[in-house]
Amino acid sequence: MISQATEDYIKIIYKMKGNGTVTTNSIAKALNVTSASVTNMLKRLAEMRLLKYTSYKGVKLTKAGEKIALEVIRHHRLIELYLSEIMGYTWDEVHDEAERLEHHISEQFEEKIFNMLGSPEFDPHGAPIPSKNGDIPKNEISPLTDCAPGDYVRIERVSDADPEMLRYLSEIGLVLMVEIKILSKEPFNGPLTVNVGGTERMIWDEVAKNIYVAPVLSNDKVEA
Amino acid sequence: MISQATEDYIKIIYKMKGNGTVTTNSIAKALNVTSASVTNMLKRLAEMRLLKYTSYKGVKLTKAGEKIALEVIRHHRLIELYLSEIMGYTWDEVHDEAERLEHHISEQFEEKIFNMLGSPEFDPHGAPIPSKNGDIPKNEISPLTDCAPGDYVRIERVSDADPEMLRYLSEIGLVLMVEIKILSKEPFNGPLTVNVGGTERMIWDEVAKNIYVAPVLSNDKVEA
């Protein structure tokens, strides 16, 4: 049996591999443990052949490790969607519940909710749900912070990490699939002003960082 | 935070208090650990004031311990019912899944499924679901083994421990709420013959032990 701690380490390492080298320190921060604990654990995970670990250098998941990461992430996102779609959770409530349950559901449970949800590809925050064999649904998105005045975009994904932030976002109407128009943008990571459903809103960096968008073609149908 | 091991010990102790003294050995057998491990754990649980423990004598849950037991059992039975009613599990599949999940759902999750199920009182095997404040729904049932020829009874509860047994029982039509007539019973724990939906069946001790029934009044409505 594979422990919860193991799954947590593997998952976080998988998630961090996007932004540069995965260091002992960064793992420690992400998991809220000391670096010493991380070094210790990395050695054991390397023993189990879930990752390659070279002292002082860094860490890289093996195929086996990546498989586990994707399974856990699949669980997490399916559960989030299930809680939201079937059980009436709001999108700020699903993360914490999923974070625990992801380690404890059976394959059967996974299959059942996958079918009940109609083979979904994205979770309530727009994150892709890895398929059973590890494929990740693609969608072309870019950070809201990269937008320029005049852009007309649709919100395709938000970070699920901070419930407070999610509540704030729904309050001001920034939910998935909403289309917004960028009105202005200040330099040096300054705030954007956008039009959301007729209302003008200001979105500063700390908020914008959590939002990913895709361009909307003004006359979708015609150009498709 | 209260560990899974703790919950498992407390739950099993609670369940065993019905049949006489709860001994170190009986706990060990039920949990599939050594007696030495049990002694060790009991000392720690006593420290936590979840039970009273006197060496060589026995063990008794405190109010606090009992509260935990009831919470875990409530979780277990609500989850079993949810899996069966909402997710389409069969009654032999629910126990194992519930056994894991019972330790990891939130209060919110508990409340949601409780409401989705319409404030249920019994799980798919007829076991009572303790209420939030620890009350246990009563129903008057007796072991099938206590029946006498001529009795006309309804199956009100079955043990959920053995999936194989549960599959067998459904196969021969012995499911909850089914009414059966006792045709004969051999002495010395010998087999019973019963009439189940028109078919005559033989039920021997090992099977009958798992079944609990309540008498059916031949003309319910009139006598009620």
Place this chain on the structure above:
DNA sequence: ATTAATTTTTAGGCAAGGCTAAAAAATAAT
């Protein structure tokens, strides 16, 4: 009432997964 059998506890260990404090390595700054 002893002896025999059973049950329970003690003693000592082990693996997971944390921690702190100190040492060592790598990186940055003069």
Place this chain on the structure above:
DNA sequence: ATTATTTTTTAGCCTTGCCTAAAAATTAAT
């Protein structure tokens, strides 16, 4: 090219929960 700083690793310790083997207590049997 040293010195200073930051990062990482070692070393040693702790708790939880499990184990085995031996000792002690209890219960059963003569």
